[in-house]
Amino acid sequence: LEVLAQLNDDYNSSTDWERIKLSRSLLVVLVYTAIPPGRGREYRELHFKIHESEITGPYESRLHKNILHFSPYEGKAIMYITDHKTGHSTGPQMISCPDDSYFMNVLSDYLLRYRNKIPNSSKSTILFLDDDGGCYNSKNWTKYIQSIFYKYTGVGGVSIHALRSSFVTFAGNESTEAVMESIAVAMRHSRRYQQDIYDKRTINERVKPGVHFASKQVLQALRRPPP
Secondary structure (H helix, E strand, O other): OHHHHHHHHHHHHHOOOHHHHHHHHHHHHHHOOOOOOHHHHHHOOOEEEEEOOOOOOOOOOOOOOOOEEOOOOOOEEEEOOOOOOHHHHHHEEEEEOOOOOHHHHHHHHHHHHHHHHHHHHHHHEEEEEEOOOOOOHHHHHHHHHEEEHHHHHOOEEEEEHHHHHHHHHHHHHHOHHHHHHHHHHOOOOOOHHHHHOOOOOOHHHHHHHHHHHHHHHHHHHHOOOOO
């Protein structure tokens, strides 16, 4: 979140030319923080389709399995993910992007104002293109993500897995079981897998919400008026 805040400051104080790259970086970090983050391939191979009016199906095409549908008219965006690691068991997933004005402004700026200024961008419907208008491969996508976080934190080697893990760990300290279940579904894995692989909280940190809940019930009971 701190990286997002610093990127946002840079974006707001940048020239129009600098925003070609910054708008992409800002949207990339945003989809890893404002949405339960997907795996690297799901984002680097994500296509987009702009709807002139309301978003309607079909949500996938014969050639493109993962598509971001965006309607400036509605102020709405939906990610339809078919081709993903656990697709054989969980099937296609439709994920509504945040509909707040900030997310929509960042998405709109990138898609409608700056993406088309990337060289050769008209040749592809891939959402995130590299500086030459090419598609990221796994290695270059990871390097790109790492470069953003190194620039703003000085920490090298930040992986996609680390971003997913950080999201779950942070949410685990603030969220209900229903929210954690929702995050697991959005990240396309089971709740058990989420707990075993991504949740890095200590036992004490996991116990705290339960203790807090029990203590809260006691205090509420003590505050009740006598019968």
